[in-house]
Amino acid sequence: MEKLLQVEKLETQFTKDKQKIKILHGVNFHIHQGEVLGLVGESGSGKSITSLSIMKLFKGTSGEINSGRILFNGDEDLINKSETEMRKIRGKQIAMIFQEPMTSLNPVMKIGEQLLEPIRLHLGLEEKKAKEHAVSILKKVGIPRAEEIMNEFPHQLSGGMRQRIMIAMAISCNPQLLIADEPSTALDVTIQAQILDLMKQLQQKEKMSVLLITHDLGVVAEMCERVVVMYAGRVVEEADVFDLFESPKHPYTKGLIASVPKLGQKKEKLDSIKGNVPNPSELPKGCKFAPRCNDVMPICYEQEPPELNLENARSCSCWLYKEERGGIRV
């Protein structure tokens, strides 16, 4: 399969009180054509910043990309693209859905107006054709009485409906890549399932690649083909979804999987990973997970583990596997 997006050694930093704080420390991963890639990790692990970096959506924040490459469609490096060039990619080739459907739509604009914006902008359709297209997209995402909804305001719709609108807006220009940042987190469970089903179905029909950002491993198991696990601004493990759940390698991944409550299991207390994600401005030396790790070794406190290639095209950054496999990928 061909690679649609290849992120290499991506470093992104923010400036706070004149101090530069690095949030991403050399993130590497790729997405194949037509693949759903899960990006998982706790809050604060850098998932959302990764997605914003791909879109270069830093306006109004102090964020900037330090170094690295974001190859899209072969050899187009998004990092070198100007703002004008990026605007042609945003919404057209790479579209995005956000976590909060309640606040992600403009409250004073009709659904139709908002939906027509990217269609008019990127597809250059004339008024009537654009409207027809918008209605057909709304139908595609399962919105009943689509024509009426076009004239309604966001506050008249439920959260699930609004997220459908967000999806409609995102897929309206047939993007090659859809970045979904926690698309179901803010919804209640039944609606969550509907939205995920819809996304999966659209992804298969449109042969779209999806970067699904989530902290919900249930969603990952349901939706994704491959998974990238992030911790403290780094990729710590990458594997096929079946391999990952069957034999997680990195102690962090093991912890994440263990902390999912299982049906029928009787326990006083749910499993969890002790401690918290470290503050990006006060990262420990060596492996960033070492202070919370159950399998910690002396070397973990000294040196950061390299990314090790393991069997089945998976990789893991952990000293535990250093002996097992020599091949260091830089």
Place this chain on the structure above:
Amino acid sequence: MLKSYRAKGFFRKGLLTVLQYIIKRIFEMIPILFIVSILIFFFTHLIPGDPARLVAGKDATFEEVATIREELGLDKPIWEQYVTYMGNLFQGDLGTSLKTGLPIMDMFVDRFMPSIYLTLFSMVWALVIGLLIGTLSAVFKNKWPDYLGMVSAVSGISLPGFWLGLILIQIFSVQLGWFPTGGADGWKSYVLPSLTLGAGIMSMLARFTRSSLLETLKADFIRTGRAKGLKESIVIPKHALRNSLIPVVTIAGLQFGFLLGGSVVVETVFSFPGMGRLLIDSISFRDYPVIQAELLLFSIEFIMVNLVVDILYSYLNPKIRYTA
């Protein structure tokens, strides 16, 4: 009156609802104006001083003053005076001025419209320039346009009207000869007074726009707009500004109401024949009927402005809807 529920903003709902709503609000004005008229009448009569003596002149005898007082009906109990006053009012008679003896209606005719124009021009300046400065300041936060904008805003609020007015006259009338130094003949004579009158509000609106817009720019839907590939020149005015205008409209409405009361300082500096100066003259002469008529007119204007602001709210926030 404001009701927020699941419905369409009424601009989209049709003109009929708007009209019904406006008519309903106008009917609601009646009790308000009734109470206002009582307050105005009794408080005006509490002003110390005797109009009969002022009319009669310094050298008048006690008897002469008493005769005049009787002629003016000021010897009757105050509630009786009120009833007579209201009776005349309902017949469209605002009364006559104690000072000039002219019908008040005639006195207002020459002064009312110039005052209204002056206020409108001031508001146009304030809104256009204030919103522009506020928007640029927010967009270029902590960069030079922001500093420049906020420094001019602080100056606009701090500079006293009489001083700003004199400076403008000195530069644009005396030195450059572009505008007249005073009066109310033609649009040119409105430029400097309206600029002077609008400066303070302009600055206030610039600051409110800036802070409100900065808040809106943090919103998720702004990021959505940018993620669609929209230009900043669309994101800012179309998505951000409209969502930031509610506090701005509130302030603008209040200030507009105050401006309608006329500005004594600006009218004096520019020898402008407006309502503000008439009011001051009437107060110093204890010209009760003129004071009452002016205050009543201001109250009506103020209520009308509030109505317009309420209607604008529903345009700015579709969640707000009015029930007729």
